[in-house]
Amino acid sequence: MRHGSIEKRNPDPLYAEQVRLLYENAPLAYTVTLINGAILGYIQLAFIPIAVVLAWYGCLLFVTAFRVLVTWRYGRVKRSADEARFWNIVYSIGAAVAGIVWGAAGWVLFPLDSIAHQVFVAFVLAGMAAGGVSVLAPRMEACLAFLLPALLPLAIQYLTLRTPLQTAMGVMTLIFLAAMSFSAWNFHRVIRTSLHLRFDKQELEAEVTRRQRAEERLFQEKDRLQTTVSSIGEGVALIDADGRIEYINPAAEQLFGQRCEHVLHRPPNEMFECFDDQGERIATALEDSLHSATPQRKQYVLYGKDKAKYVVEELATPLLDRLGKLVGAVSVFRDVTEAQKFTEQLIHAADHDVLTGLPNRNLLTDRTKQAIARAHRKHESFALLFVDLDQFKAVNDTMGHACGDALLIDVAKRLTDCVRAEDMVARLGGDEFVVLLDGPTHRRHVEAVANKILHTLREPFQLGAGSATISGSVGCSLYPHDGRDVDSLLGRADAAMYRAKQMGRNQKA
Numbered sequence: 001m002r003h004g005s006i007e008k009r010n011p012d013p014l015y016a017e018q019v020r021l022l023y024e025n026a027p028l029a030y031t032v033t034l035i036n037g038a039i040l041g042y043i044q045l046a047f048i049p050i051a052v053v054l055a056w057y058g059c060l061l062f063v064t065a066f067r068v069l070v071t072w073r074y075g076r077v078k079r080s081a082d083e084a085r086f087w088n089i090v091y092s093i094g095a096a097v098a099g100i101v102w103g104a105a106g107w108v109l110f111p112l113d114s115i116a117h118q119v120f121v122a123f124v125l126a127g128m129a130a131g132g133v134s135v136l137a138p139r140m141e142a143c144l145a146f147l148l149p150a151l152l153p154l155a156i157q158y159l160t161l162r163t164p165l166q167t168a169m170g171v172m173t174l175i176f177l178a179a180m181s182f183s184a185w186n187f188h189r190v191i192r193t194s195l196h197l198r199f200d201k202q203e204l205e206a207e208v209t210r211r212q213r214a215e216e217r218l219f220q221e222k223d224r225l226q227t228t229v230s231s232i233g234e235g236v237a238l239i240d241a242d243g244r245i246e247y248i249n250p251a252a253e254q255l256f257g258q259r260c261e262h263v264l265h266r267p268p269n270e271m272f273e274c275f276d277d278q279g280e281r282i283a284t285a286l287e288d289s290l291h292s293a294t295p296q297r298k299q300y301v302l303y304g305k306d307k308a309k310y311v312v313e314e315l316a317t318p319l320l321d322r323l324g325k326l327v328g329a330v331s332v333f334r335d336v337t338e339a340q341k342f343t344e345q346l347i348h349a350a351d352h353d354v355l356t357g358l359p360n361r362n363l364l365t366d367r368t369k370q371a372i373a374r375a376h377r378k379h380e381s382f383a384l385l386f387v388d389l390d391q392f393k394a395v396n397d398t399m400g401h402a403c404g405d406a407l408l409i410d411v412a413k414r415l416t417d418c419v420r421a422e423d424m425v426a427r428l429g430g431d432e433f434v435v436l437l438d439g440p441t442h443r444r445h446v447e448a449v450a451n452k453i454l455h456t457l458r459e460p461f462q463l464g465a466g467s468a469t470i471s472g473s474v475g476c477s478l479y480p481h482d483g484r485d486v487d488s489l490l491g492r493a494d495a496a497m498y499r500a501k502q503m504g505r506n507q508k509a
């Protein structure tokens, strides 16, 4: 039963509470003691000398005063449970001495020549014993310390008188003493049980309060977490140990174009179709993280409900419980479409001309190197055509820089239209362009392309309200005939272009 376990677990509070009850009942007991003692003494004056009565009552007063002092002190000091034993011993000593004084009444206030007064003494002592049981029952030692010395002398007194009535009275006093002791024990057990119940209740209430507070804290934390997760810009998704979605936050709803309630308990790959750079369908990092029980980071493409293409970066972490068991995984998704575009733009800008969008010298150099390597490997050729506009400055000067820009953009388009997809048109700067004719190339073919270029450049350019007509000079170089590296090939093409200019422009060399 719980009571025993509580006493074993935490005995001192129970003991201290029993002692506290003793002291709590004490003022009433002292008052009754003094009143009953006074009445007894007064009644017995008829047969007992006043000096004896006063001496007895004086003893009673003295003992009671001592007990009042102890009780007062007990009420004043700050008691710890450890000190309960001391206060119990002091109280029990007081009860024992009081019992002795009351027991003495069974001898010194017991008139041999008045049966009625003898019975009165017995009546008062029985009353005091019964009252003592109710007051002292919280501690049995205090109870017996009072009962035994209070009643035994009276019983002995009766038994020594040897008349049938007095012998019967003596025997009955002993029986009364035994009955009182038994009642005291029962009463003591009732008090202990009720104290146990009270402690149980307090402990349960404290436990309930503790749990309520813990629950409250958990709710608050959950609310805070929920609010945080709901309000952050990154998408958050949670899957359980079976790989089924438990939660996605509003940002993830927006990213995937799915409402949380529609994706609940479904595997992520059913909901979000992720593709790698090659357009192959791949698993989310969330699923990989659950399967590998390790954090995973991935970047992939997915298509929203609006069919728009998103580039998503996902960081997934497996979730373990307190025992280290895998219970799911959580992912944070970031829409990096814009960042990706920006990066691509940066990369593009590093290799391309801002005005025309054509590859710049960097990219031309790279592609030419690749062409050299391939042609070298396959014993093939390729060509570079250096194109410079003739008198382009005049367009700027007469029509304005903006028209010059527009013309350059148009030139870029026309040059691109002159060549195959595998060829490359690059702008080196100003009005200088280079065409890389990739793949096996014969001089005949180069000349044909050069003529095509000269022809297309001579077509009038529509620039805003007006138009302009210009021409170009083209210099060609062939790998490996004119050089085996980028610089020599470009240098030869440039020199050839310069020769064409010197020959009167609008021609190839």
Ligand SMILES: Nc1nc2c(ncn2[C@@H]2O[C@H](COP(=O)(O)OP(=O)(O)OP(=O)(O)O)[C@@H](O)[C@H]2O)c(=O)[nH]1
Pocket (backbone or CB within 6 Å): 355, 388, 389, 390, 391, 392, 393, 394, 396, 400, 401, 402, 403, 404, 405, 408, 429, 430, 431, 501
């Ligand atoms: N509109 C415009 N003009 C440019 C740009 N870059 C260079 N230019 C101009 O292009 C002209 C290039 O002139 P040049 O190639 O030196 O000479 P040209 O007038 O073409 O004469 P030749 O080459 O000798 O036939 C210069 O006036 C530059 O200021 C540009 O991005 N936009």
